[in-house]
Amino acid sequence: MTPEDDNRNEAIGRPRYARSALAASFVSLVGLADAVYLTVHHYTAEPVPCTVIAGCEQVLNSAYATLGGILTAIFGGAAEGIATSGIGEIPLAALGGLAYFVAFSLALLTAYGNTAMWKLFGIHMVLLAVFTGWLIYLQGFVIGAFCQFCLISAATTFTLLAIFLISKSPFRIRL
Amino acid sequence: MNNQPPPKSGAPLIIIGAVFLIVLIGGFYWYSTSRQSPAAANNNRAANTPKQSAIPANAPQGANPPNMKGSPNAVVTIEEFADFQCPQCANVYKMMNTIHASYGSRIKFIYRNFPLTQIHKNAYDASVAAEAVYLQDANKFWEMQNQLFTNQAVWSNMPDARPTFKEYVQKIGLDVVRWETDVAGMMAKNRVGADMERGRALNVGGTPTIYINGQPVSNPQMSVEGMRQIIDAELDKGAAPAQNPPPAQPANPSNANSNK
Numbered sequence: 001m002t003p004e005d006d007n008r009n010e011a012i013g014r015p016r017y018a019r020s021a022l023a024a025s026f027v028s029l030v031g032l033a034d035a036v037y038l039t040v041h042h043y044t045a046e047p048v049p050c051t052v053i054a055g056c057e058q059v060l061n062s063a064y065a066t067l068g069g070i071l072t073a074i075f076g077g078a079a080e081g082i083a084t085s086g087i088g089e090i091p092l093a094a095l096g097g098l099a100y101f102v103a104f105s106l107a108l109l110t111a112y113g114n115t116a117m118w119k120l121f122g123i124h125m126v127l128l129a130v131f132t133g134w135l136i137y138l139q140g141f142v143i144g145a146f147c148q149f150c151l152i153s154a155a156t157t158f159t160l161l162a163i164f165l166i167s168k169s170p171f172r173i174r175l
Numbered sequence: 176m177n178n179q180p181p182p183k184s185g186a187p188l189i190i191i192g193a194v195f196l197i198v199l200i201g202g203f204y205w206y207s208t209s210r211q212s213p214a215a216a217n218n219n220r221a222a223n224t225p226k227q228s229a230i231p232a233n234a235p236q237g238a239n240p241p242n243m244k245g246s247p248n249a250v251v252t253i254e255e256f257a258d259f260q261c262p263q264c265a266n267v268y269k270m271m272n273t274i275h276a277s278y279g280s281r282i283k284f285i286y287r288n289f290p291l292t293q294i295h296k297n298a299y300d301a302s303v304a305a306e307a308v309y310l311q312d313a314n315k316f317w318e319m320q321n322q323l324f325t326n327q328a329v330w331s332n333m334p335d336a337r338p339t340f341k342e343y344v345q346k347i348g349l350d351v352v353r354w355e356t357d358v359a360g361m362m363a364k365n366r367v368g369a370d371m372e373r374g375r376a377l378n379v380g381g382t383p384t385i386y387i388n389g390q391p392v393s394n395p396q397m398s399v400e401g402m403r404q405i406i407d408a409e410l411d412k413g414a415a416p417a418q419n420p421p422p423a424q425p426a427n428p429s430n431a432n433s434n435k
Contacts, residue, residue: 029194036198040205049394064294065262072332089328101198105191112187143294145381 017118020167021110024121024160028104031156035097038149042091048149059147064138065092073138092135096153099128103160122168125161132157230254230377230389237287237373238366242309242316246280251388251409253402254285256374258382259302259323260295260331267383268324270399274406281410286320288370289382297336302367304340307357309366311349318347 038060041048048056064070068088082088106121132154139146255271257264275284288306290298301323309316322343323330330336337358344354357363374384385392387405396405 032194032198036202036205040202043206068332088332097198101195104194105187108187108190114187 016115017167018111018113020163021107021118021121024107024163025104025111027156027159027163028100028107031100031153031160032097032104034149034152034156035093035100038093038153039091039097042093048147053146053148056147056149059139059143059145059150064135064143066090067092067095099124100156103128118164118167122164125157125164128157129161228378229391230386234376235369235373238306238369241370242286242313242320243283244275244317245278245283247283249281249283250413251278251282251406252285252386253282253406254287254386256287256289256370256377256379256382256384258288258290258295258298259305259320260298260327261291261382262327264383265324265327267385267397268320270397270402273399274402277403278406282406286316287374288367289374289379289384290367290371291382295331297330297333299367300337301330301340302370303358303363304337304344304354306363306366307354308344308347308349310357310362311353315347315349319343322346 038048042060042065048060059065064073066088067090068082070092071082071088103121103124106117106124109117110121135150136154139150253271253274255267257267271284275282288302290302292299305316305319305323308319323340326339326343330339333339341351341355344351377384383397385397385402387402388409390405392402392405396402
């Protein structure tokens with residue numbers, strides 16, 4: 001899309017960023033499905049099959065797979081109270097699911113004309129992308145293994161960020 | 176530019192609500208069915224699970240004697256490489272208790288330490304703590320294992336879990352001073368090291384890794400039902416003991432020498 005397309009869209013009643021937002025809402029569902037899959041596996045304690053690369057179990061059984069582990073990694077001993085409580089047991093995948101659901105909701109609201117939500121979507125995706133980058137670093141340099149389902153999640157996040165950035169770019173491609 | 180506000184529509188909220196409900200109900204349904212029939216859920220993934228090799232005859236022996244329960248002469252040997260800090264190992268621990276309760280002396284169960292030290296900061300200390308218990312009383316190792324797995328959430332994220340391990344040792348009624356000496360010494364560490372060496376030689380990539388009569392148990396089979404099927408098949412065959420079987424446990428483990 002180009003700025004002219006936006007103007008044309010608005011002239012014919014189609015909200016600004018509608019196509020980008022619609023695409024983002026579909027991509028968010030991929031991330032949501034991935035997160036739900038990992039969350040259910042976490043609670044059923046079933047091993048996650050690694051069909052493409054080895055290392056899912058190593059990553060998903062690591063201390064960083066739960067909120068408690070992440071808080072401890074970021075805040076150290078200061079987070080011990082939360083980390084050792086029931087809240088600390090919440091799997092990161094569940095929080096990822098929540099993040100994708102928020103992204104889906106913001107994108108859908110934008111697609112239906114509430115364009116103010118697109119800015120929130122952008123902020124949300126930038127924060128999520130930074131966090132995802134850190135998680136990739138943990139997998140590569142701390143845990144020493146990669147989980148394919150975590151990589152799918154990361155790809156989803158970066159795709160959503162790319163959709164947002166392209167929609168804001170003056171050199172937008174036609175979607 | 177068109178400055179008119181967009182037309183109000185309830186459609187996005189309905190869709191968002193519908194997706195929320197689908198995820199919530201679908202996730203809960205999936206969770207319930209998976210919990211009720213783990214074998215059925217696991218069987219669907221059998222074809223895609225990476226294969227682990229069988230135990231070669233020349234693999235390092237591991238801690239000698241090993242942490243073993245059941246009958247030394249049983250025709251079925253279950254050998255598990257586990258990490259006390261790994262959540263999945265805590266789940267498999269419960270499965271193994273069920274298996275052990277069902278089969279008793281018809282199986283031989285060996286626990287191998289394989290702490291994933293890069294990702295579990297307290298796992299190595301937990302293994303050493305448990306092996307120090309073994310050095311004092313081989314039977315108490317299993318009580319310590321129970322303390323470590325059932326309280327895993329308590330100590331996993333502690334900056335230093337050793338005082339907590341000491342409490343467990345007190346709880347199971349051992350000589351704490353002697354345990355502290357054993358923790359500081361090399362014998363317990365060497366036993367952990369020997370188990371890890373065996374695991375590395377077998378290309379154990381994660382925990383838990385389980386072998387039944389020297390053959391690896393794939394992820395989809397790693398359920399009570401899945402393992403029962405393998406054990407029953409081995410019992411039916413009257414299978415020969417595992418390749419490279421570990422020697423039986425001596426009466427007094429305190430005098431056992433480490434193999435390192």
